[in-house]
Structures are given as structure tokens and as C-alpha cells.
Amino acid sequence: MKNRHKIRRKRRNNRNVSVGNLPAAGVVLILWSFASWAFAVNSVMAEEAEGYEPPQIILSEPESGSVWYQEPPELKIIHSDPETVTRYLVKTPSGEETEGELWIESEETEEPEETEPPQEPEGAEPSWEPDGVEPLEESGERGSSEDSGTPEIQEETEEETDEPEKTGGSEAEKETGDAVPVKPVTAVISGEIWEEGENRLLVWMETVEDGTEVYREERKIRLDERPPGKVSFTYRDSAGGYFSSSVKISVHASDEVSGVREIICTAGNRTKRLEGGQGTLEIPPGFTGKVTACAVDNSGREGPRSESDWICCEDEAPLISLDIGQKEGIWQDRAATVRLEVCELGEKYGFSSGLKSVTYYVNGQAAGRKEYPDGSTVCSDSLSFKVDEASRNGQGIQIMAHALDRAGNTSVKIGKVFIDTEIPAISVKGIDEAAITGKDTEIEVTVSEENILSEGKVCVFRTVPGEDKQEVINMPLEIRDGAGQEFKKAVFLQESGMYECIVTAADAAGHKAEQKITFTIDRESPVIRYVDQMNGANIRFFQWNYGREEMIQDLTGYSYSMYLNGEPYFSGSMVTEEGEKLLEVRAEDEAGNVSFARAAFTVDHTPPVIHWGELEDGGKYDGTAVLGLWVDGTGERIRTLYINKERQKISADSRIFQYEITESGRYTVDVKADDLAGNESAEQISFEVREQNGLAGTVIEPVRRILSGDEGELEEKDENRERNHMHVTVVLFVIGAAAVLCAFYISCKRRKGMA
Numbered sequence: 195m196k197n198r199h200k201i202r203r204k205r206r207n208n209r210n211v212s213v214g215n216l217p218a219a220g221v222v223l224i225l226w227s228f229a230s231w232a233f234a235v236n237s238v239m240a241e242e243a244e245g246y247e248p249p250q251i252i253l254s255e256p257e258s259g260s261v262w263y264q265e266p267p268e269l270k271i272i273h274s275d276p277e278t279v280t281r282y283l284v285k286t287p288s289g290e291e292t293e294g295e296l297w298i299e300s301e302e303t304e305e306p307e308e309t310e311p312p313q314e315p316e317g318a319e320p321s322w323e324p325d326g327v328e329p330l331e332e333s334g335e336r337g338s339s340e341d342s343g344t345p346e347i348q349e350e351t352e353e354e355t356d357e358p359e360k361t362g363g364s365e366a367e368k369e370t371g372d373a374v375p376v377k378p379v380t381a382v383i384s385g386e387i388w389e390e391g392e393n394r395l396l397v398w399m400e401t402v403e404d405g406t407e408v409y410r411e412e413r414k415i416r417l418d419e420r421p422p423g424k425v426s427f428t429y430r431d432s433a434g435g436y437f438s439s440s441v442k443i444s445v446h447a448s449d450e451v452s453g454v455r456e457i458i459c460t461a462g463n464r465t466k467r468l469e470g471g472q473g474t475l476e477i478p479p480g481f482t483g484k485v486t487a488c489a490v491d492n493s494g495r496e497g498p499r500s501e502s503d504w505i506c507c508e509d510e511a512p513l514i515s516l517d518i519g520q521k522e523g524i525w526q527d528r529a530a531t532v533r534l535e536v537c538e539l540g541e542k543y544g545f546s547s548g549l550k551s552v553t554y555y556v557n558g559q560a561a562g563r564k565e566y567p568d569g570s571t572v573c574s575d576s577l578s579f580k581v582d583e584a585s586r587n588g589q590g591i592q593i594m595a596h597a598l599d600r601a602g603n604t605s606v607k608i609g610k611v612f613i614d615t616e617i618p619a620i621s622v623k624g625i626d627e628a629a630i631t632g633k634d635t636e637i638e639v640t641v642s643e644e645n646i647l648s649e650g651k652v653c654v655f656r657t658v659p660g661e662d663k664q665e666v667i668n669m670p671l672e673i674r675d676g677a678g679q680e681f682k683k684a685v686f687l688q689e690s691g692m693y694e695c696i697v698t699a700a701d702a703a704g705h706k707a708e709q710k711i712t713f714t715i716d717r718e719s720p721v722i723r724y725v726d727q728m729n730g731a732n733i734r735f736f737q738w739n740y741g742r743e744e745m746i747q748d749l750t751g752y753s754y755s756m757y758l759n760g761e762p763y764f765s766g767s768m769v770t771e772e773g774e775k776l777l778e779v780r781a782e783d784e785a786g787n788v789s790f791a792r793a794a795f796t797v798d799h800t801p802p803v804i805h806w807g808e809l810e811d812g813g814k815y816d817g818t819a820v821l822g823l824w825v826d827g828t829g830e831r832i833r834t835l836y837i838n839k840e841r842q843k844i845s846a847d848s849r850i851f852q853y854e855i856t857e858s859g860r861y862t863v864d865v866k867a868d869d870l871a872g873n874e875s876a877e878q879i880s881f882e883v884r885e886q887n888g889l890a891g892t893v894i895e896p897v898r899r900i901l902s903g904d905e906g907e908l909e910e911k912d913e914n915r916e917r918n919h920m921h922v923t924v925v926l927f928v929i930g931a932a933a934v935l936c937a938f939y940i941s942c943k944r945r946k947g948m949a
Contacts (some may be wrong), residue, residue, distance in 0.1 A: 247275040248409045249296070251397060258494025262416045262452045266385025271296065271397060272380035278399045278408065284383065287391035292625035297378045297402065388417045390451045422449035422489040422497035425457055429502075434568065436547050437507040437615070438602035439479065446472040447489035447497065455494075457557040479509040480543040510542040512549060512597035514607040515891075530581045536605075537574035538595045546573055547601040554592040554655035556581055618643045618650070618699040621707040629713045630750045632785035637685040641671060641699045641707075650699040652683055655689040659747060665696075671699070690717045690750055719789035720748040720781040728777055732829055736769040736797055738777075746781050754781040772797050801875040802830040802867040807852070809863075811879040817856070817886040821863060824850035830872035836864040858885045 242942065252270040257264045273280040273296035284292040373551045387393075392414055399409035428444040445468065447454050454471035461477055466537065475485065485502040517533040534554060538546035548571050553563040562579050566572050583591055595607045624637040641650050650671030657663045671681045687693060692714050700706040724740055738756070742765075746754055756763045757778040769775070807822030809815075825832060831849055835842040838861060844851060860882045868874045 206820065223536060246278055246399065246401075246408050248411075249273045249275075249280040249397060249399060251395075251411065251413070253413070253415070254415075256493070260455075260492055261414075261738040262418050262491075262493035263388075264418065264493045264495060266388045266417055266419075267394070267415065268385050269383040271381040271383070272378050273297065273380075273399075274376060275399070276376055278401050279402070280397065280399045282381065282398075283396045284387055285289040285394045285396075286387070286389040287393065288389055290389075292383075292387055294381060296381050298379055299374060308309070343438075388415055390417050390419055392416050416452065416493075418449070418452035418491060418493035418495065420449075420451065421495040422447055422454050424498050425487040425489055425500040427485065427487070427500070427502040432504075434600070435504050435506060436600040436602065437477075437479075437505065438509050438599075439507075441477045441507055443475045443477060443502065444472065445475060445487050447487075449489070449491040449497075452492035454489045455491050455492045457487055459485060463484045476505060477505060477507050477765065479507050482506045482508070482543075482545050503636050506545075506547050508540075508543055508545065508547055508601050510538070510540065510546065511603040511605040512599050513537050513539055514595050514597050514605050516595060516607055517592065518593070532579055532581055533595060534577040534579070534595050535574075536577075536595070536598055540573065545823045547599045547603075548573055549575060549597065550600045551598045552577060553596045553598075554579060555592070555596070556583055557592050560595075616644055617717060618647060618701055618707040620697050620699060620707050622697060622709055622711050625711070625713050627711050627713070630784045631713070631715055631823065632717050632787060633715075635687045635713070635715055637687070637695060639685065639695075639697050641681045641697065642701070643680075643701050646701060647681070648700050650681060651697070652685065653696045653698075654685060654687070655694045655696075656689065657694070657891060658691045659749070687715060714749050714785075716749045716783055716785035716787060717748070719787040720746050720752050720754075720783050721744055722754075722779050722781055722789055722791035725777060725779050725791035725793045728795045731793075731795040732798050733795060734797070734799040734871045734873060736775060736777075736795070737767065738763070738765050740765070740903040745779075748781070748783045748787075749786040752781050754779060769797060770799065772799065777908060796824050796871070798829075798869065798871040799873060801873040802827050802869050803878045804865055804867050804875060806879065809879060809881055811881070813881040814884060816884050817858075819861075819881060819883045820852065821855055821857045821861075822850075822852040823863075823865060825867050827869060830867060831869070832865060833874075834864075834866045838862055839864075855883055858883045 249317070250270075250272040252272065254267045256267075258264065260655070271280065271282055276298040279295055279297040280296040283291065293491035349553065393416070395413045397409075397411050398407055398411075400407050402682055425445050425447045427575060428446070445457050445459060447457055448471055457468045457472070457473060459466045459468060459475045460485060462481060466475060471489070475487075476710060477485070482505065484504055486499055487502075488499040489497040491497070513536070515535045518530055532554075534552070536552050538549060540546035549566050551563060551565045552575065554561055554577070561581075562577070564575070564577060566575075581591060581593065593608065595604045619638040619642040621642075622637060623640070625631065625635055641647065641654050652667065652669040652671070653665060655663050656666045666687075667685060669683060669685070671683065685695070693712065695711050695713075696708065698706070698708045698709075723745055725745075736758075742754070746752060758769065759776055763777070774796050775795065777793045777795070780788070781790075782788045802825045805824050805826065807820060809819060809821055813819075821837075823832070826849070831847050832844055832851055835844055835851055837853075842851070844854075852867075860880065862878065862880045864876070864878045866876045868875060
């Protein structure tokens with residue numbers, strides 16, 4: 195047995211001699227680069243090194259014969275090479291990964307050789323290199339050799355036999371003549387692991403000796419367990435399901451996983467298969483009923499069957515006959531009664547759409563009309579009318595009848611009939627619907643008609659906010675004789691505004707077409723409103739309550755930002771901090787135009803201080819009193835002033851008021867002041883002005899004041915102090931004079947008594 199292991203190791207060394215000469219990191223890097231390339235191109239690669247038996251991957255084929263499974267398949271991986279380890283990794287669409295490894299454990303216990311585990315290359319991604327996963331038993335789980343059920347290999351002698359056994363074995367076993375039975379290890383992966391969508395399976399094999407990768411294979415397991423969705427129908431329906439020509443029905447279906455392979459449509463006894471998830475089915479005239487369809491996905495599942503609305507498509511015109519009561523050319527001397535017969539034969543297809551209206555004309559003027567209500571199935575009718583109009587210049591009176599069925603087929607008696615099943619085709623290029631641009635725009639209008647175009651026109655309307663819609667272009671198409679024409683017109687626009695371009699066309703058969711496209715040319719920056727009103731303002735608090743649409747106007751959508759003193763500001767936030775503020779607004783519209791607005795203002799919520807002069811509340815003044823008051827704050831003013839409830843005339847921006855009151859009486863003064871921010875303050879004082887009683891009153895009063903101790907208060911003001919000095923001087927003079935007079939009087943009395 196020892197010899198067998200030695201021979202195997204020798205053959206491995208010989209087999210890998212070319213790789214062993216390279217640095218280990220280089221070998222690993224080459225193998226990893228090769229594996230990455232195989233994964234990138236989404237291919238399946240299987241490498242088999244000489245002398246190794248690759249693992250078997252057993253996977254059933256999809257049920258439908260395509261690459262998609264309808265039911266989750268079971269996967270088996272069989273590993274039968276004892277010199278290698280088979281690893282596998284399953285990655286589902288959701289990103290979940292399941293990994294494992296398989297190997298055959300040797301039962302030899304003699305002289306186990308220590309081998310270093312294979313080293314991974316630096317920088318390698320570990321997602322596709324599972325590590326630490328236990329080896330699997332027959333059921334796919336890793337276990338010890340005792341639990342795996344692998345039969346023990348009998349010990350052999352060291353003598354080599356002349357002939358190797360015919361039961362297989364490795365190359366070394368054949369050379370040495372040893373035959374060791376190998377029981378393969380199988381991993382069974384249940385179908386529950388697969389998810390809907392594209393699952394990826396990576397299987398690779400490495401040698402036990404040095405971890406060299408000798409085999410790699412990648413597969414994709416696509417699973418779709420749900421049927422596709424219902425089929426939807428789309429078609430023009432301007433007449434309640436009636437058509438006078440072939441109608442094109444667009445069908446659409448979807449499948450969330452594998453996609454729609456085809457849509458099977460059935461119209462009557464006709465079946466058509468449309469590849470992919472959408473297509474167009476053309477219903478020719480002669481069909482009435484409903485179209486059914488179902489979708490088939492790439493896994494072969496068939497979805498539910500859908501049914502369209504009822505359709506009637508026929509191009510057989512009504513039959514008209516006129517009976518005027520006499521042979522044509524015979525004159526009558528009385529009014530003629532004309533009988534009109536109209537019917538829908540339905541001979542062409544075996545059915546008809548029914549009459550919709552019958553109109554009759556006399557000399558080109560409509561004389562009567564009969565309409566049949568929706569839902570009716572009238573296919574024939576008789577009408578009669580009188581013609582009492584006289585002929586002119588020997589010309590006959592033209593009688594013409596026009597019949598229209600619900601499918602749009604018409605018939606005219608007396609005259610030519612032209613039927614046109616297609617409407618004019620209109621194409622507008624140069625700009626998309628609802629587009630916004632800040633550049634000059636050139637629109638190319640093309641109208642194609644397979645018959646004769648009777649009229650065509652290009653109208654362009656421009657709307658600017660605050661103004662009425664204006665027609666800026668009214669350009670008729672040049673009509674020429676002939677059929678199958680194509681008309682082109684170029685329209686060049688520069689001015690900003692919201693535009694509406696309407697192209698109309700009609701052919702000689704009366705079919706009309708119209709195409710409308712709206713777009714915006716915005717070469718102007720957004721208009722930011724109300725910000726400039728804040729510039730230089732004085733306010734008690736700041737709170738921006740203008741809405742987005744109020745504050746900014748633009749032809750297109752826009753974004754904006756606000757800043758207060760450099761910090762982001764959000765509309766509705768209240769700022770009460772006093773001081774100077776700077777509000778900045780930036781707006782950018784969808785066309786790339788940018789605008790800015792700035793405003794500097796002051797927040798002030800301190801009310802004005804009212805200063806009074808010499809008057810005091812409750813004061814009493816003799817003879818006269820000077821009323822003086824003022825405010826001295828920036829932007830402050832005296833708003834109203836009442837003296838005894840009588841409003842005084844002051845200027846609108848008055849900051850000071852002074853008035854001398856000489857009339858005696860009691861006075862009450864009410865004053866209000868405010869500032870530019872709207873802060874207000876109000877004060878009231880009351881005082882009395884008394885009359886002066888001659889010289890005595892003038893003299894006695896100062897004395898009384900002095901004696902009563904009021905002198906100190908008078909000295910507080912300069913004018914009162916000077917007046918008091920004058921009063922004292924007068925009092926002293928009067929007292930001295932009185933004393934002199936008294937002395938003189940007493941002296942005279944004495945002299946008279948002595949005499």
C-alpha cells in the first residue's frame with residue numbers, strides 16, 4: 195500500500211512538473227484569470243486533465259424542449275476520482291449561494307503525509323471559490339469515512355503483480371498492477387433550491403495533492419413556474435366597434451420570468467401566431483365577432499385566453515334607389531313626390547353593419563336627414579319627400595341621396611362615388627411631445643396621402659403667462675393634383691412660450707386627420723417675486739409664507755432654495771432675533787435657466803420710547819405750560835396726539851412736538867408712537883394750568899413755593915430757577931418798600947401827636 199501511494203505521488207509530480215517550475219502565485223493567477231474569462235462570456239467549459247476523471251453532472255432536459263424549465267429539476271453530481279475534490283456553487287437570481295464539495299476518503303492510516311492546503315491567489319474573489327464546506331456522502335453531505343458508507347479498501351502487499359486488474363483504477367494502479375475499488379460519491383441537489391429566473395451552477399475539480407484546478411464547468415438553469423399574463427388588445431375605435439376597412443389590432447402580453455415566446459390569436463376560423471410579447475393583427479373586411487388570444491412563454495406555458503370587444507368590419511356600401519314618379523325628363527306641373535329606398539344587402543359577407551343615416555339634397559341644399567339610433571339593426575328603410583322648387587334656366591333640379599352605414603361606408607345616388615379607406619398620415623419631427631428646451635426649435639411637418647389631399651394646414655399657437663393665446667403661424671399646405679403625395683413644411687420658432695402645434699389634413703373622400711403636439715421654449719430665467727419687497731424693510735419678525743407657485747413663476751418646472759444670513763431657510767419658519775438679515779433665493783428651471791434674488795431687512799420688535807419735556811403727570815402750572823415730547827429711535831415717529839381728546843395736526847413723519855399752553859384749565863395728553871417695524875407705544879399725562887392773580891399772585895406764589903420747600907424742585911430746571919430768582923428779588927423789594935412806608939407812617943403819626 196505504501197508503494198501505491200509513492201507511485202501516485204511520483205506520477206503527480208511528473209504530471210505537474212511544467213507547472214511546478216512557475217511560481218505558485220503565477221499559476222494560481224493564470225487559473226483564476228481563465229475562470230473569470232469563462233464566467234464573463236457565459237460559456238460552458240469543461241477541462242479534463244490527463245489521468246483524472248471529471249465529475250458527472252446529471253440534469254434532466256427542460257419539459258418544453260427550450261432552455262427553460264417549467265418545474266424545478268433535480269441535480270446530481272457524481273464524483274469518482276479519489277485524487278481530486280469536486281466543488282460546486284449554486285447562485286440564485288436573488289443572490290443566495292449554496293456551495294459544497296465531494297471527495298473520496300482513503301481508508302489508509304499508515305504514514306499519513308502532511309500536505310499544505312491549496313493556497314488561493316491574492317485578490318481572488320471568494321464568492322465562486324467555496325471554502326470550509328464539508329465533503330458530501332452519497333446524498334451530497336460531507337461526513338467522515340466511517341459514516342459515508344464507502345467500503346474499505348483492502349490492504350495489498352508491496353509486491354507488484356505482473357498483470358493489472360481489468361476493473362479499472364488509476365494510471366498508477368494500472369502500472370503497479372494494484373486494483374482498488376472506488377465507490378463514487380454523489381451529491382443530490384433538490385429542486386427546492388432553484389428560484390424563478392436564471393440560476394447559475396459552477397462545478398470545478400481540484401487535486402487533493404496541491405489544490406490545482408483541473409476541471410471547470412458552468413451551467414445555467416432557467417426556471418419559470420408561472421404562466422404568462424392575459425393578452426390586451428388595442429385598436430382605433432371611433433365608431434363603437436364598426437370599421438369600413440382593415441383594422442389593425444395591437445396585442446400585448448408579458449411574462450415576469452422567461453418572457454413571452456408567442457401570442458396565438460384567433461379571429462373566426464383564422465389563427466395567427468405572433469412572435470414575442472407584442473404584435474399587430476390585421477382584421478380584413480368581412481369579419482364580425484370577437485378576437486381571442488393567449489400568450490405562450492419561453493417555458494412552453496400557455497396563459498389565460500383573452501377576448502376583445504365585439505368588432506364588425508365590412509366595406510359593402512348601402513344600395514340607394516330613387517323613384518320620382520315619372521320618367522326622367524318628363525316635366526310636371528305640380529310638386530313631385532320622390533320616394534327613396536335605402537338598404538344594406540349584406541350579400542358580400544353575409545352580414546352588414548346597419549344603416550346610420552340617410553340624407554337627401556335638392557339643388558345641393560339639404561332637404562332632410564334621418565338618423566338611426568345607436569344599437570339599432572335597421573338594414574333597409576323607405577323615405578319620401580316633396581320637391582316644390584322651380585327649375586331655373588331650363589336646368590333640372592338636382593336630387594341627390596347620401597347613405598351612411600355604421601361601418602362608415604357611404605353611397606351617393608346621382609354622381610360619382612369615391613371610397614378611401616385610409617386617413618392622411620401626419621408626422622411632426624424636431625421636438626417631442628411635452629418637451630422643454632431653451633434653444634431655437636425647428637419643426638418639420640410631413641403629410642402623406644395615398645389618394646388626393648383636399649386640404650391641409652399647420653397652425654401654431656403661443657401662450658405666455660398673463661396673456662391670451664395667440665396664433666403665431668397659420669400656414670396652409672400647397673394642394674396639387676395627383677395621388678400619393680407628400681407635403682413638407684418647416685416651422686422655425688425662437689421666442690419663449692408654451693406652444694401648441696396643430697396639423698390638420700383631409701383627403702377628397704372626407705377622411706380627416708389631426709395631430710397635436712405641445713412643447714415649451716423657455717429662454718428666460720425664473721421670475722422670483724416678493725423678495726425685492728423685503729429689501730430695506732423693518733419688521734417685528736420674519737416668516738416667509740408665500741407658496742412655491744406664488745413666489746416663483748416660470749414656463750416650466752423648477753427647483754429653488756432659500757438662505758437667510760447664509761444658512762438654509764425653509765418657508766414658514768419664524769425668525770424673531772433682532773438685527774439685520776439677508777434673504778437669498780436661487781431658482782433653476784427645467785431648461786437650465788438660473789435666477790437669483792436678494793433682500794436685506796431688519797428685524798425690530800422693540801417699541802418706541804416717548805420722551806416728555808418739563809411737564810409731569812399730575813403737575814400744576816401757573817399762567818402757562820410748555821408741552822414738549824419727542825421720539826429719538828431710528829424710523830420712529832409720533833403717529834397720533836390728542837389734547838383733551840382733540841386730535842392735533844402733526845406731519846406723517848413727525849418726531850417731535852412742542853406747544854405752549856397759556857389758557858388755564860386741566861389738560862390730558864394722549865400720544866401714540868410707532869416705528870417702521872410696526873412696533874407701537876402709547877402714553878398719557880394729565881396736568882393743570884392756573885391763572886396768575888396780578889402782582890400778588892406773581893409774588894406770593896414763589897414765596898409759597900420757597901417756604902413750602904418747593905425751591906429745591908424748581909432748581910432742577912434752568913428756566914424755573916431764573917424765574918424763582920426774579921420772584922425772590924421782587925418779594926424782597928416789596929417787603930423793603932413796605933417796611934419803609936410803615937416806618938414813614940409811624941414817624942408821621944408820632945410827629946403829629948407831639949405837635
